[in-house]
Amino acid sequence: MRVKTHYLVEGCILSKDIVGRIGNPIINKKTILDTEMLNVLKAFLISEVSVEKTLINGQQYHPREVIDEEKEDLKEEPSFITNYLKTVQIYKQYFKNWQAGSKVEVAKIREIMIPLLKKALNNPSVIFSLHHYCTKEDYLYHHAISVGLISGYIAQKKKFDVGDVIQITMAGCLVDCGMAKISPSILDKKTALTAQEYEEVRKHPIYSLRMLQSTSILKETVKYAILQHHERLDGSGYPTGKHGTTPHAFSRVVAVADVYHAMTSERSYRKKQSPFKVMEMILHDDFGKFDISVIKILLAGIANYAIGSKVRLSNGSAAEIIFIDENAQTRPLVKLLDSSELLYLDRNRELFIEEIM
Known part of the structure; x- marks a missing residue:
């Protein structure tokens, strides 16, 4: 919907780019508006913008006046992002309950995840923009829902049957439920963890398994995936970190989804990186740690939905x-917006995509 800027509040999400006079975006769609962004709008004398009907905290946004109910707003069915943000907030409440000692009610998690998964698989492009909506404050809850959806997407592309796609989605969503057993002082820390704190966090796969061990809704293979999602093919990782321990196929899917979303999301102690940069790091820096067939599926998905996207390069250029060459998917051909010059990033290795806008 389109609203006057003076009715905006912190937490509004742009649904369309705000474009300057020369055609370049001033602020990109999917941006979460905070005090700084609202001041930018005032500085540029922007009088009205298009925003989602849902705030980043999952609550409905009710401005005092709506200029235009855009076409997508006329549909009765809520948008994917509205459903996604509400699901994140529901999961957040469940997580708080687990911290207080409640059991994980897997059936309730399935109830909120299956409808969202169906929406995502019907429009896979939304899966590759999930990281845009992740906030530092609610990272754990966004991460759970996003890893579930990304895992489900990969599982479908790997031709798992429908039942296993749902099970793998559930695994992705629940791998970090054991974080509820970690001290809040560690979870809420704004700086990098100490070695001792990190060792405590590394126990969360074991805690997750314990919390889910008695449920009959999850297959035993899913429970293995939950325990092993930080294990690596080269024997590194945790909690065992043993050579010769081969992670289950479900675990290999969740492992890639987990690290991908973590690295593309803004964290309290680490800045987010673009999907292209993350996939390049997974392919090269972490070579041998992850299942290459899973990596290829995720990378192909990113590439398929990236054509035409506006990006910011590492030198600041928009x-x-x-075009994306299948042999160099992390380094596409781009056109500079200010000069229309074509630049093949595979031949300019000093540059990389800093952000998809």
Whole structure:
């Protein structure tokens, strides 16, 4: 919906780019408006913008006046992002309950995840923008829902049967439920963890398994995936970190989804990185740690939905993705917006995509 800027509040989400006079975006769609962004709008004398009907905290946004109910707003069915943000907030409440000692009610998690998964699989492009909505404050809850959806997408592409796709989605959503047993002082810390704190966090797969061990809704293979999602093919990782321990196929899917979303999301102690940069790091820096077939599926998905996207390069230049070579998917051909110059990133290795805008 389109509203006057003076009715905006912190937490509004832009649904369309705000474009300057020369055609370049001033602020990109999917941006979560905070005090700084609201001041930018005032500075540029922007009088009205298009925003989602849901705030980042999952609550409905009710401005005092709506200029235009855009076409997508006329549909009775809520948008994917509205459902996603509400699901994150429901999961957040469940997590708080687990921290207080409540049991994990897997059936309730399934109730909120299956409808969202169906929406995501019907429109896979939304899966590759999930990281845009992740906030530092609610990272754990966004991460759970997003890893579940990304895992489900990969599982479907790997031709798992429908039942296993749902089970893998559930695994992705619940791998970090054991974080509820970690001290809140560690979970809420704004700086990098100490070695001792990190060792405590590394116990969360074991805690997760204990919390889910008695449920009959999850297959035993899913419970293995939950325990093993931080194990790596080269024997590194945790909680065992043993050579010769081969993670289950479900675990290999969740492992890639987990690290991908973590690295593309803003964290209290680490800045987010673009999907292209993250996939390049997974392919090269972490070579041998992850299942290459899973990596290829995720990378192909990113590439398929990135053509035409506006990006910011590592030198600050704004560009548009024109073409992606299947042999160099992390380094596409881009066109600079200010000069229309074509730049093949595979031949300019000093540059990389800093952000998809």
